[in-house]
Amino acid sequence: MKILVVGGGGREHALAWKLRRDTPGARLFCAPGNAGTATLGENLPIAADDLDRLLDWAQREKPDLTVVGPEAPLCAGLADRFRDAGLTVFGPGAKAAQLEGSKRFAKEVMLAAGVPTAASEVFTDAAAAIARVRRGPGPYVVKADGLAAGKGVTICATALEAECAIDAALNRRAFGDAGRTVLVEEFLDGEEASILALVDGERVVPLASSQDHKRAFDGNRGPNTGGMGAYSPAPVVREDVWPIIRARILEPTLAELRRRGVEYRGVLYAGLMFTADGPKVLEFNCRFGDPETQALLPRWDGDLGAALMACAEGRLDSSSIRWRPEACVTVVMAAGGYPGAYRKGDEIRGLDEAARATGAIVFHAGTEMRDGKVVTAGGRVLNVTALGADIREARDRAYAAVARIRFADAHWRTDIADRALRPNLPWETKSL
Ligand code: AMP
Ligand code: GLY
Numbered sequence: 001m002k003i004l005v006v007g008g009g010g011r012e013h014a015l016a017w018k019l020r021r022d023t024p025g026a027r028l029f030c031a032p033g034n035a036g037t038a039t040l041g042e043n044l045p046i047a048a049d050d051l052d053r054l055l056d057w058a059q060r061e062k063p064d065l066t067v068v069g070p071e072a073p074l075c076a077g078l079a080d081r082f083r084d085a086g087l088t089v090f091g092p093g094a095k096a097a098q099l100e101g102s103k104r105f106a107k108e109v110m111l112a113a114g115v116p117t118a119a120s121e122v123f124t125d126a127a128a129a130i131a132r133v134r135r136g137p138g139p140y141v142v143k144a145d146g147l148a149a150g151k152g153v154t155i156c157a158t159a160l161e162a163e164c165a166i167d168a169a170l171n172r173r174a175f176g177d178a179g180r181t182v183l184v185e186e187f188l189d190g191e192e193a194s195i196l197a198l199v200d201g202e203r204v205v206p207l208a209s210s211q212d213h214k215r216a217f218d219g220n221r222g223p224n225t226g227g228m229g230a231y232s233p234a235p236v237v238r239e240d241v242w243p244i245i246r247a248r249i250l251e252p253t254l255a256e257l258r259r260r261g262v263e264y265r266g267v268l269y270a271g272l273m274f275t276a277d278g279p280k281v282l283e284f285n286c287r288f289g290d291p292e293t294q295a296l297l298p299r300w301d302g303d304l305g306a307a308l309m310a311c312a313e314g315r316l317d318s319s320s321i322r323w324r325p326e327a328c329v330t331v332v333m334a335a336g337g338y339p340g341a342y343r344k345g346d347e348i349r350g351l352d353e354a355a356r357a358t359g360a361i362v363f364h365a366g367t368e369m370r371d372g373k374v375v376t377a378g379g380r381v382l383n384v385t386a387l388g389a390d391i392r393e394a395r396d397r398a399y400a401a402v403a404r405i406r407f408a409d410a411h412w413r414t415d416i417a418d419r420a421l422r423p424n425l426p427w428e429t430k431s432l
Contacts, residue, residue, distance in 0.1 A: 001026040003305060004058060006078070007048045007069025008032045010332075010365035010383035011290035015067055016040045017363065018297045018304045026305065029063070035374045036364025049073050055081050064088060065309050068266075071147060071287050075101035079266070090308040091266040096257060097286040099268070103183050104145045106284050113256035115249050117281040118273075120185040126170040132184055133162040139187040144169050146178030150214070150226050151339075155187065188282065190275040191419075193234040194292050197250055198307065199264045200316035204250050208299055208323045209237035210292040211420065216339055218415045225339040226380055229416030230295040231329045231391055236274050245272070245279060253284070265312060294330040294363050294383040299323050329394040329417045330385040331402050335366065336409025338379035346376045346408040353404040359386040359394070360401035376407055391420045 003026050005016050013036040020028055020040045028041025031054060037043055046053045049072045058066060066082055068074055068091035077094035091097075098105045110117045118141070123129035133140050133156075142165035144152030152175050154165035162184070169179035197206040210232035216222035237245075249270055257264055269285035288296075297304065301322040310316050335342035348367065351374060355362050363385055366378015384402045388394030395417045402412060 002061065002063040003028050004063040004066040005030045005069065006054060006066065006073060008034050009290055010363045010380065011288055011293040012069040013037050013363040014294045014297045015069065018300060022303045023305045034364045035367040035369045038369060049076065051076055051078050051081060054078065055085060058082060058087055059085055065090065065305060067308055069287060071100050071285065074286050075147060088309065088312050090312045092264050092286050095262045096264045099284040100286040101147055102145055103143050104181055107183065109253060109256050110281060113252035115252050115281055116278065118186040118188050120183045122181060122183055124181050126166050129166045129170065129182060129184055130163050133159045141185040141187055142166055143183045143185060144175040144179035145181035145183065148175040148178045150224060152178060153224065188273040188275050188280055190273045191236040193236050193272050194289050195245055195270045195272055196289060197268045198311045198316055199254060199266065199268050200311045201263050201265050201314045203316045204254065205316055205318045205321055206246065208232050208296055209234040210295050212289060212292050213413060213416055218413050223339055227291045228332045228413045229330055230291045231327065231417040231420055232295040232299055233327065235420050241279060249281060291330050291332055291383050294385050295328045298328045298361060298385060298387050299326060326387045326389060327391040327394045328385060328387050329391065329398045330383045331398045331412055331416050332380050333382040333384060333402060333405060333410050333412045334380050335376050336411065342379045343409055344376055348374045348376060348405065348407040350405040354384060354401040357397065357401040357404060359388055359397040361385045391417050
């Protein structure tokens with residue numbers, strides 16, 4: 001059995017870690033991987049978005065399964081090209097991946113399917129967009145249509161902030177072509193959670209709930225990042241809301257895609273806001289969340305490779321997916337300066353001590369081996385993860401492991417999962 005994991009961040013280390021545990025005999029490859037995946041299999045010097053070289057390698061090596069982590073290669077058609085070449089690949093084709101690749105497309109699908117989401121208008125002309133936000137009432141959320149590495153969304157408290165965000169995207173091309181079209185969206189208030197579901201073209205199997213922390217600093221302050229931590233399960237996703245999520249969000253979205261002749265195979269990720277009127281979709285992603293995956297996979301109590309293979313082959317069986325009762329928390333340790341310009345090449349010490357901490361697993365994100373040492377190589381460096389009897393214990397264990405790790409100018413949030421510990425979430429008083 002040969003498995004290729006495409007990508008090189010914490011999500012891919014977590015996927016490789018779980019695949020290695022479940023399928024000890026497999027030959028595991030990561031393209032390009034990181035210092036963590038190098039301990040589990042073989043890193044290939046191929047970038048995750050180099051479709052030609054990935055396909056070339058796969059046609060020679062014939063992996064039994066390819067698991068694609070990031071969105072860019074999926075939106076660029078990696079899964080289509082692999083499937084056309086007769087390879088088994090976990091991930092949607094380019095058309096289905098447009099649910100993430102174009103927020104405008106996602107809105108059209110949701111509107112047609114009657115899926116609850118924020119009201120929004122689409123603009124390519126800055127003057128028209130600015131005239132719209134000046135009419136109020138706000139607050140608004142301005143979103144670049146295309147892929148912008150998590151940075152294309154601006155929450156604007158005032159019309160002036162919205163004007164700046166519109167100007168940046170449409171006039172100054174801050175997000176390149178991804179921002180040639182913007183959505184001006186109604187601001188939704190509530191609690192967020194991430195719902196990831198496996199979809200095999202037909203069947204939908206939701207995974208355990210999770211929640212990430214997008215802002216850089218404690219108290220949800222500072223700029224948006226790729227994610228500073230996550231936990232699973234998310235207490236906002238009570239047992240009684242699962243049928244609502246399935247019936248009002250997941251099933252109608254997939255039915256509408258099917259109506260358009262688009263088949264979905266892979267992870268359908270719905271970022272939800274639990275508003276006073278019930279769950280509404282903030283965004284769809286076409287892949288495993290990062291860092292949600294790092295908090296989900298340690299809780300997954302089944303054979304990940306078998307499930308992803310079954311999903312890719314259109315024969316998913318929900319009974320094969322079980323969850324451990326423990327909670328899991330992952331804390332991102334970032335490089336000095338992140339999410340702005342950051343340092344690289346600093347030696348990381350204490351990894352072995354951290355891995356020995358009770359319940360802890362250290363997933364690498366931006367790391368590489370240099371002269372036999374693990375050094376920083378990206379903005380988000382490590383995802384220090386721990387299982388515990390409940391969120392509190394998992395969080396305490398994750399932070400105990402963080403305390404054992406040192407590298408220059410490391411920074412991390414100290415309040416990951418705190419929100420999940422609050423006794424009274426505001427939405428709990430309201431009926432969905
Ligand atoms: P997205 O990439 O669309 O998920 O947006 C990134 C983050 O911006 C989300 O996780 C939310 O925290 C926030 N966000 C996006 N859209 C809205 C909205 N309509 N109302 C409030 N917050 C939003
Ligand atoms: N955690 C957000 C994302 O994966 O897009």
